[in-house]
Amino acid sequence: MLDVAICKGLVINTKRQTKRITNIGIKAGEIVCVTGDDLTASVVIDAQGLIVSPGFIDVHGHVDGYLYSGELSACQGITTSIGGNCGLSPLDFDDFFNCQERDGFYINQGELVGHSFSLRQAAGIANPYRRALPCEFEKMKYMARAALDAGACGISFGLDYSPGASYDEITALASICADFDRVMPIHTRLFTQNDLYSLFEVLSIAKRTGVKLLFSHFVYQYGSGIMGDALEIIEKAIHDGLDIKIDSGMYMDWLTFIGTATFDEQTINDNEIRFSDMIAASGPYKGQRLNLELYRLMRKNYPNDSVICCVPNDASQIYAALKPDYAMPSTDIGQYLPGEGHPQIAGSFPKYIKEMVQERHDLTLEAAIYKATLLPAQTFHLAKKGQIEVGMDADLTIFNLSTIKDTAVFPDQGFPDNKPEGIEYVLVNGVPVVVQGAFTGKKPGRVLRA
Ligand SMILES: [Zn+2]
Structure with missing residues (x-):
């Protein structure tokens, strides 16, 4: 019995850079079959109309x-x-x-x-x-x-x-x-x-x-x-x-962080950056544009806060x-x-x-x-990532090509952490961490020691 089957999705072959509609079977975190045959599994994901990517x-x-x-x-x-x-x-x-x-x-x-x-x-x-x-x-x-x-x-x-x-x-x-x-x-x-x-x-x-x-x-x-x-x-x-x-x-x-050498006053001058082109991205002044006074204050008191240039x-x-x-x-x-x-x-x-x-x-x-x-x-x-083949790790991203869309914006305009649309399923080592666009909070990630 398979753990997960992903059925009828348009599967991308990254090696040959081709695509075809097929089914994928997953067991114990690995891709165990890529087939036109029908599959049964504990969890079946209907990927009809969706792109299945590594x-x-x-x-x-x-x-x-x-x-x-x-x-x-x-x-x-x-x-x-x-x-x-x-x-x-x-x-x-x-x-x-x-x-x-x-x-x-x-x-x-x-x-x-x-x-x-x-x-x-x-x-x-x-x-x-x-x-x-x-x-x-x-x-x-x-x-x-x-x-x-x-x-x-x-x-x-x-x-x-x-x-x-x-x-x-x-x-x-x-x-x-x-x-x-x-x-x-x-x-x-x-x-x-x-x-x-x-x-x-x-x-x-x-x-x-x-x-x-x-x-x-x-x-x-x-x-x-x-x-x-x-x-x-x-x-x-x-x-x-x-x-x-x-x-x-x-x-x-x-x-980057306001306290780094990148934001030295000399460097800013050399690069003709105006303080009004800098926006605080974290800390008490988040979303505010800088001026010389705020720049100096943040450099001194909040060196580890981030500023967007x-x-x-x-x-x-x-x-x-x-x-x-x-x-x-x-x-x-x-x-x-x-x-x-x-x-x-x-x-x-x-x-x-x-x-x-x-x-x-x-x-x-x-x-x-x-x-x-x-x-x-x-x-x-x-070696076991980046392809949808038998024996590869079951890391998969399934999305809708016609609705995929970012919705995050800069902090002076709204929320930079707004989640995107159109990413329907994300599987890490065979375990779904995103299901129908919603984050599951499961923790199947591994560390990759070189
Ligand atoms: Zn960098």
Whole structure:
């Protein structure tokens, strides 16, 4: 007897990028048959008229075991999230993985070890502008190795947040990452909004070490009108033999903590950002636009609150970043409580399908799904994910292509955590966490030790 049968859905084959109507049988968290025959099971899901996709894999998130972020991820069809991005992560990986397994979680989680905040601070570098001393260098290398040994899936960097990180410091950690054959996601170092040099810095490190690169939230880095140039640089580097992917989201306006180096007064001036273009996204001033006075007050008293930076809106940059065959959609979801944050936390993947497949025809449905499932699975060596085949993990997202829609908005306009429409069922390891659009609260997620 099967645990779950999904019947008569339009099933996407991500490997061949084809689709056909068929039935799927699930037992003990695995796909055990894909067949035209009728199936009986304890739970039967009628998927007639719906798309059946492998569960979406979000390669750039900050879920990091936070329940509400896990719920918002599941409700937009994400069954696996890679956390620990932008240089911010747990450090004791045995402890992190054990706690997640003990308490359970809604979705699967892979986890990176972060350099810019986590490794640097643990090595004793409290000041992000400071160069590392030789002994601190050694500490970081030791801790990075320990994390990778314990199953971290790579080393992440948020170079904007640690201006003091030298080329040699990044290179040393990149070599370790390459030794382990893991991924190095990088939020690049931007001195100005048109800083293409930041790409060359990282490419040169990859050339020396052979590390696999993943450029993070690409549209937030290069969406200021230089996307074409940035992609051209990436394509040339791929052509020259480097292993490079990028991830990118569906919004232009980005968000980070007000206390970071990214929001230094000098940096703000260099980038010609106006205070009125900044909106508090959490804390007591949530939803308010900043002025110099409020900016200084938040920097001083609320450094860990988030602020959204509104940039000139040119949506063509969003779509351009996600079209190449080495690009994957991502959320950049943070660790938010209800009502706070940025619409990326709830709307990203439905918005991607709705706009790029349904409205604009930038991508075929099959290609869009491939980029959200099999491509990230291959990038992070998740051999049992990203495909609907016998023997694969039963992570599945079932949605209505004609009604799929994001409803989350920026915090000055309403609720950034409004859940999307059209995501009807989400199964994680064979267990439904979303049923007829409603979140079930079940916790079948596993930790994915690399
Ligand atoms: Zn980042």
